[in-house]
Amino acid sequence: MKPRVAFFDFASCEGCQLSVANLEESLVDVLKLIDIVAFREVMKEHSDQYDIAIVEGSITRPMDEERLKKIRANANILIALGACAHLGGVQRMANQWTPEENKKEVYGIANPADIADSNRFFEKPRQKALDEVVKVDYTIPGCPINKEEFAKVLIALLTGRKPPIPDYPVCVECKKKENVCMFTIGKFCMGPLARAGCGAPCPTAGNECEACRGYVDHPHEKAQTDVLEKYGLTVDDIMRRKTMFTYRYVEKPKDGA
Amino acid sequence: MKILMKEDFKAFVNALIGDPSLDTVGVKAKGQKFVFDSLDSADELRLDYDVTILPPKKYFLPQYETIVEFDMSQPFSAKRPEYPRKRVIIGVHPYDIAAIRQMDSYFLDTDITEAYLRRRKNTLIIGSDVITVSPTAFFGDMKTGEVKSGYDLFITDLGDRVSFEVGTEEGERLLRHAANLKDSTPVDLQKRKAKRNSANGKAMRGLMAKPNVWHDLLEKNFESIVWKNQSDKCLACGTCTLVCPTCFCYDINDEINLTLKSGERVRTWDGCLLRQFTVISTGEVFREDIVDRYRHRFHRKGRYLPDRLGFVACVGCGRCSSQCVPDIADPVKMMNMLFESSEHVIAEDGDRDAHSVSIDAKNFDLEGTISLHMPKPATIIRAEKVTEKEMFFEIEMDDHKPLGHQPGQFVEVSLFGSGEAPISVSSPPGGNTFELVVRKAGDLTNKLHLMKAGDKVGIRGPFGKGFDAEALKKKxxxxxxxxxxxxxxxxxxxxxxxxxxxxxxxxxxxxxxxxxxxxxxxxxxxxxxxxxxxxxxxxxxxxxxxxxxxxxxxxxxxxxxxxxxxxxxxxxxxxxxxxxxxxxxxxxxxxxxxxxxxxxLERRMKCGVGKCGHCQMSGVYVCKDGPVFNYKEIKDNKEAFK
The missing domain is CATH 3.40.50.80 (Nucleotide-binding domain of ferredoxin-NADP reductase (FNR) module)
Incomplete structure (x- = not known):
């Protein structure tokens, strides 16, 4: 029997699921291998009977945690899809301020009662990655994910192998593509710390890597900071660069709760 | 020496491009840098380039190369891929030609890499003198600004004309595409000499430690604080090895198609600066610290390859230093730093340099060369679970011949789709079958644990140096x-x-x-x-x-x-x-x-024949020189028992 797969999303743009939908003709092959029972990007049917849950988005409020825990309980395998699920996404930058400061900034203070914690939709918003709430079996990183890598992970799972997410930096794939190094044209690239697997599309298109896939397992961060300083960036600049997708690595708890 | 005027030269290049039997590649601009790439027109060709981002090694050892195509719906079905049409590369600088000759020695040494030889035999090299010198190049110091062989044709851009030197008969035949070829004059020769002298002079960066002292310099300074000081700045991004024309290490992985029925075994570039390079399935990392990886790269260039194959594995192209973001990869700076801090007298090693190669690809014939990475089919005769984690297998080669192993040797066991793993042979020599005991530790071994008598596996080997049972007699x-x-x-x-x-x-x-x-x-x-x-x-x-x-x-x-x-x-x-x-x-x-x-000893043994680089322990290849060693021979190896 084909494994039943369900897609879910939390705080995110759903761009990663869109990337899956964009597999297009390959999607036909994929559908020969799995039964998709929930995927609101492409279908309206929904079932809670599934083996594999593929979850996009960051976890924001207690109600999201509850929902994720239910998904976890229903699934044999849970896969975090994309940077929001993997790291908390760009929205995690909000964790630099307390929930109250954020609410005040975003919603103003006209009717404080409407956005108080007692309203469960506004309860203690804090961005978390999935693995800070439940056990995550596999992660497909990236903003958005690389659809070829998605297919590779699926193939690995279906053939009983470890998903082949690389543990070397983007520089490796960038060099293999023979790109002009971003540093040589005065751009400040996170490639030396960032996990490869994307195929270095950003430097290939002339843009610096922002480490949307997170860091390799053993990044040499000190050396990267030295390098960026050498190229004229201040510590503040560097920290700003490092908080874009990878605030998780430098976050100091500031719950304000 | 022959001469073509510029317009005739362009016509020659366009004729090559137009020849359907040839894939014509040459140097083109990419932003403000240069790359070797397919040419659409002679106007794209930039003979005035300083250095390309990647060396032409990518045409002989591609970044990604299918080495086996397999069909998983069959018990054992594998074939070699088709190879591309004949290729001509225009504009290879002398230092890169020197590097290709080193590559020949590496891949055509004792175990001939068939895929390499096929590409090598199928490629014509049109060398070119350096007109613009990259600021980080030091081929003048390395004496690789001129080569006497290794090319089919060799050209020099002399302004309004291009000079031609013929290296091989096949190169000469390419000249059939050239119209109005005329003999050179003494003035042309003089001009060429002046261009060469100028380039070689500019590519002198004050290397104090000549290539023939690198070996001793590195050996005596293995523990120098310089390594740590420099590697503290290292990002371990692998760039220096990837862009190097004399770095040849590779990894091999299986990729399965979406049908789940077929796939490819793919060889990809790897590099010793990357952490996962030495990780084995049980989790040990043999070069965990960046300083060890950083040092290994220099030692491989200046010590380990010279010991093994004779040449100094650096040609002075300067790619590593120009592309290293923290600027710590430059061999000139490193060698000079060691030289200056060295209190010992450094011994000279004859006239050893980057040209000290003994192998010529011309002398090799494709006929009869076997594919190094193609496994042979074998059948599991007996499979028994012996502990929670280990399974015992008795295996027979499908040609019914004995494995022919010595005690202590290993085989690469292969399952299409899951890759290969080195497994020690556990049975004594002799007999038509052999025995393995396999611990569950990764994808392949997990899969093996599901197999039963009658199932097929692929076997390469036996590999390595085992125990010398003869020498142990009477002891x-x-x-x-x-x-x-x-x-x-x-x-x-x-x-x-x-x-x-x-x-x-x-x-x-x-x-x-x-x-x-x-x-x-x-x-x-x-x-x-x-x-x-x-x-x-x-x-x-x-x-x-x-x-x-x-x-x-x-x-x-x-x-x-x-x-x-x-x-x-x-x-x-x-x-x-x-x-x-x-x-x-x-x-x-x-x-x-x-x-x-x-x-x-145990290391990450991937190819089994001393090519992929993963199992290297200082200069020793565990897969080939070991895994069995006499302690006396190995005890001073700094990486053996670290």
């Missing part, structure tokens, strides 16, 4: 096995038992973590019945509920409990990486001479 033998070490050791031990009268006293000490992990329980029980061997067993711990009559503690603790003559006994040690340091220390307390200790 007293003390075997010490830790954990899985019993598996390779058994190939020798059972050979000794089968030929017991040929050997002196035989003692075996075997330790594992817990009683349930003990392997070959029936055979171990039979040891007790024999009067001609002594044996002791130990476990690290015996959990409640398990039964154990032997010792408790690490295997080294058994050594004082057996009688043996330390001076006249050969000790054979096989165990996990941590085991050696302790057991060897215990043996040295008893004054066992170094040469009487034999070890079998």
């Amino acid at each position: 007293n033998l003390l075997f010490i096995a830790g954990g899985l070490g019993i598996v390779p050791m058994r190939s020798l031990f059972n050979h000794v038992l089968n030929n017991r009268p040929d050997y002196g006293e035989v003692t075996v000490l075997y330790g594992c973590k817990e009683p349930c992990e003990m392997l070959f329980k029936d055979e171990v029980a039979a040891w007790g019945q024999r009067k001609d061997i002594t044996h002791l067993l130990t476990v690290d711990k015996c959990p409640d509920g398990e039964c154990w009559e032997g010792d408790i503690g690490v295997v080294g603790k058994l050594i004082p409990k057996v009688k043996f003559d330390p001076k006249h006994t050969i000790v054979i040690l096989v165990g996990p990486p941590v085991f050696y340091k302790f057991v060897i220390r215990d043996l040295k307390k008893l004054e066992v001479p170094d040469e009487n200790i034999i070890v079998s």
